[in-house]
Amino acid sequence: MGVTPIFFLRLVSVLGLALMLSSRLTVEATARTHRFSVNNHLKRLNKPPMKTIQSPDGDLIDCVHVLHQPAFDHPFLKNHTVQTIPEYHPDGRRLFDASKTKSKPNSQMWHSNGRCPENSVPIRRTKREDIFRATSVKKFGKKKHIRRPTSTSPDMINENGHQHAIAYVEGDKYYGAKATINVWKPKIQQSNEFSLSQIWILGGSFGQDLNSIEGGWQVSPDLYGDNNTRLFTYWTSDAYQATGCYNLLCSGFVQINSDIAMGASISPISGYRGSQYDISILIWKDPKEGHWWMQYGNDYVLGYWPSFLFSYLTDSASMVEWGGEVVNSEVDGQHTTTQMGSGHFPSEGFGKASYFRNVQIVDRFNNLKPPKRISTFTEQSRCYDVKHYSNADWGTYFYYGGPGKNPNCQ
């Protein structure tokens, strides 16, 4: 049986063409699936608004009916009655209507173009390009999986490039925390890095099931598409794996406030040797319902994380941390110049280094108190450092941060 070479050639080219076609079809099908899942994701995140406000910084703020916010997609929240006020407030004053107070100093940029109606909550709209910047639809709005250093193994240096300069307390039961945080605009070298300054309320261990509630400010080009300093929250109940997200980018946090949008830009920002600005964040557990509430400034009770989102935190927190975190992505084996805080070391002090002041915890009697014993931690103090103090005015306070790459940190 003679098979001519020409037949072989033809067979090969037919096979090749079929292969090429099928791979192109696969690419197109993948693109179509991706487009479909991006559209679906956008539909899940962006609820039909009652009103939309364009912010000067480019954000679109959707005023969404309080009962239509993403939280209510959560199966556990199907029959949930929204709590309009916490039962208990650790500042000692009972709030009659937390969502309506008089003095409103910390305004957000979008307020210059309007306000959200009553019964609605402002939600920063997620744009198509926001999702395209994430490595996948599933990862959008989530922190990269990280294993955190603990005081029991403070020698775990530079896990996955996450670096911290923090103050912390542990060894007791904590029912909340408060601090006033200096606001800066740290420089980010690579768009996939971030720099944040926040409070962590932690339960469980740093293994697979860490519970964490976080709030503060951050600069995160990949998440927001710019270098603005933004108010943010985060939560997870499984060590940053399947559950949780930033802001309202998944169902969980129930927002009740119609003035403050999570993820919106904060202004003004402090200047080196210039005017200093700060924000206060209070997170506490309502002893009656068990939900974890968050307050911004003295006037804005933003909402709460329902207790059933968590395992360990349904009882109390076992650790509280305050301070900065950055990602260093090590370009060409070199530490990046991504800044933490003001980008200056604690030794420079007020007006130059970033601070946390009036650092407090909520104790088992639901009272705000300065922590009894505070410790500090940093992986590489020559890149980012932290120094704590106390005085009558500022209670427990600390300076933290640094420039990243410098002659002592390569």
Ligand SMILES: *[C@@H]1O[C@H](CO)[C@@H](O)[C@H](O)[C@H]1NC(C)=O
């Ligand atoms: C919600 O309420 C309905 C009717 O009372 C009930 O059948 C359902 O099981 C409830 N769902 C949840 C998640 O509690």
Ligand SMILES: *[C@@H]1O[C@H](CO)[C@@H](O)[C@H](O)[C@H]1NC(C)=O
């Ligand atoms: C953010 O800042 C970096 C420099 O730190 C700059 O290269 C980048 O273009 C900025 N991104 C935006 C969206 O402004």
